[in-house]
Amino acid sequence: MSLHNIQNMKGTSRRKFIKSTSAAALGGAMAFNIGLPKSGFAANSDTLKIGLIGCGGRGTGAANQALNADPNVVLTHMADIFADRVDQSMLNLKKMHGDKVNVEEDNRFVGFEGAKKVIDSDVDVVILTTPPYFRPEQLKMAVEAGKHIFCEKPMAVDAAGIRSVLDSAKKAKEKNLSLVSGFCWRYHTPKRETFSRILDGAIGDVQTVYNTYNTGALWLRDVEPDWTDMQKKMRNWLYYNYISGDHIVEQAIHSIDMMSWAFGDAQPLKATGTGGRQSRTGKEYGNIYDHFAIEYEYENGAKGFHFSRQQKDCSNSYGVEMMGNKGQCVVDCIRGRHTIKGAEDWRFRGDSNDMYQQEHDELFASIRNDKPMNDGEWMAQSTMLGIMARMVAYTGQTITYDEAINSEEKLGPTHIDANTVFADPPVAQPGITKFF
Numbered sequence: 478m479s480l481h482n483i484q485n486m487k488g489t490s491r492r493k494f495i496k497s498t499s500a501a502a503l504g505g506a507m508a509f510n511i512g513l514p515k516s517g518f519a520a521n522s523d524t525l526k527i528g529l530i531g532c533g534g535r536g537t538g539a540a541n542q543a544l545n546a547d548p549n550v551v552l553t554h555m556a557d558i559f560a561d562r563v564d565q566s567m568l569n570l571k572k573m574h575g576d577k578v579n580v581e582e583d584n585r586f587v588g589f590e591g592a593k594k595v596i597d598s599d600v601d602v603v604i605l606t607t608p609p610y611f612r613p614e615q616l617k618m619a620v621e622a623g624k625h626i627f628c629e630k631p632m633a634v635d636a637a638g639i640r641s642v643l644d645s646a647k648k649a650k651e652k653n654l655s656l657v658s659g660f661c662w663r664y665h666t667p668k669r670e671t672f673s674r675i676l677d678g679a680i681g682d683v684q685t686v687y688n689t690y691n692t693g694a695l696w697l698r699d700v701e702p703d704w705t706d707m708q709k710k711m712r713n714w715l716y717y718n719y720i721s722g723d724h725i726v727e728q729a730i731h732s733i734d735m736m737s738w739a740f741g742d743a744q745p746l747k748a749t750g751t752g753g754r755q756s757r758t759g760k761e762y763g764n765i766y767d768h769f770a771i772e773y774e775y776e777n778g779a780k781g782f783h784f785s786r787q788q789k790d791c792s793n794s795y796g797v798e799m800m801g802n803k804g805q806c807v808v809d810c811i812r813g814r815h816t817i818k819g820a821e822d823w824r825f826r827g828d829s830n831d832m833y834q835q836e837h838d839e840l841f842a843s844i845r846n847d848k849p850m851n852d853g854e855w856m857a858q859s860t861m862l863g864i865m866a867r868m869v870a871y872t873g874q875t876i877t878y879d880e881a882i883n884s885e886e887k888l889g890p891t892h893i894d895a896n897t898v899f900a901d902p903p904v905a906q907p908g909i910t911k912f913f
């Protein structure tokens with residue numbers, strides 16, 4: 478589990494955490510890096526070059542894992558819309574990886590155009606870790622440019638974005654490019670073992686999957702008075718639904734992804750739900766909700782129930798409970814427990830792994846062995862389940878999967894740069910907000 482998730486569960490605000498530890502600036506899994514700075518690294522014709530787009534907590538963490546994944550990898554290009562984020566990220570990575578971080582001044586890009594410059598450079602692999610609004614377009618550019626890709630979840634904020642991601646994933650396959658997603662639990666050994674047992678029938682037919690992502694509140698970052706309105710929003714992008722997708726898409730999606738995994742990534746027929754904002758109502762919290770409750774209906778009468786909130790000083794939970802006609806399974810992400818009660822009782826007792834490192838170990842091995850990986854379809858569908866959930870909660874309507882994926886909803890402007898002026902959509906009101 479990433480550090481920010483653990484802190485969240487324990488009720489510490491992410492903001493306090495960022496202030497209290499320098500490791501936080503490095504993103505979740507940075508704490509797992511135990512390597513010493515590597516000096517004397519010299520690039521050669523087999524060196525894989527990496528470009529990092531979005532140099533925040535997760536981007537820095539992912540770059541660290543990429544640099545750990547293969548001895549012959551070098552980080553050569555970085556882009557972020559804020560200079561301090563590029564500088565801090567590079568400093569932290571340099572401390573750990575020495576000469577394997579070789580980003581010349583001309584290859585450090587600050588601004589909204591930087592992503593394209595990194596993608597158009599001679600890098601072999603791009604790491605896409607900006608807020609999700611930008612993901613579909615950056616993914617498309619990266620596939621067109623023939624790059625291997627690590628892209629964080631969620632993959633988009635709306636259905637049009639998901640359709641674009643599916644198209645890019647298909648093209649990546651045709652071009653033999655590897656595409657690995659940041660749905661990290663799918664790379665976690667205990668969960669891989671647990672879910673493979675579920676899919677092999679350990680609890681019979683899966684009939685109900687209850688999943689939660691109930692956490693505390695997240696950070697608010699300081700902004701400079703001379704920044705443009707859009708720069709200020711970008712610094713606190715979580716709270717604008719057109720940039721983050723809302724917290725059900727941006728964060729609780731991890732639990733929804735595990736629900737989908739338990740159902741063998743089958744498409745639900747439809748969903749109904751509710752949500753709102755009760756504790757996080759100030760202007761500084763943009764226009765997102767702070768809680769959701771969703772019911773998904775599947776073809777054979779199976780149901781998925783999702784419950785998430787970002788409200789401080791409430792009880793937390795993060796996990797998945799699966800009920801089948803022959804048993805049940807509990808995955809508790811806070812306590813790290815994986816248990817099955819069925820024809821044969823089982824609990825995971827093996828060694829756990831660093832799932833964030835695993836993502837990159839597999840990505841780089843796939844590139845070296847010329848055996849491309851492609852998480853495209855399921856990563857897009859899992860994200861779509863979160864978008865569909867937001868649609869039903871915002872509108873108060875029952876919406877089918879087909880309607881959701883074909884939706885023409887566009888939450889934000891068609892293009893964002895520092896000078897974009899955009900009036901935030903009002904906080905959604907069920908029964909009043911329309912589905913498009």
Ligand SMILES: NC(=O)c1ccc[n+]([C@@H]2O[C@H](COP(=O)([O-])OP(=O)(O)OC[C@H]3O[C@@H](n4cnc5c(N)ncnc54)[C@H](O)[C@@H]3O)[C@@H](O)[C@H]2O)c1
Binds near residue numbers: 562
């Ligand atoms: N898998 C996980 O466990 C996990 C954990 C944390 C975050 N994430 C995901 O990673 C992504 C980033 O999250 P984070 O916590 O690192 O956020 P962050 O705010 O720390 O970092 C995002 C960075 O992207 C930059 N940015 C914004 N727009 C950009 C653009 N157009 N071009 C270049 N840079 C841009 C921001 O300035 C910021 O520095 C999100 O999608 C989030 O959901 C995943």
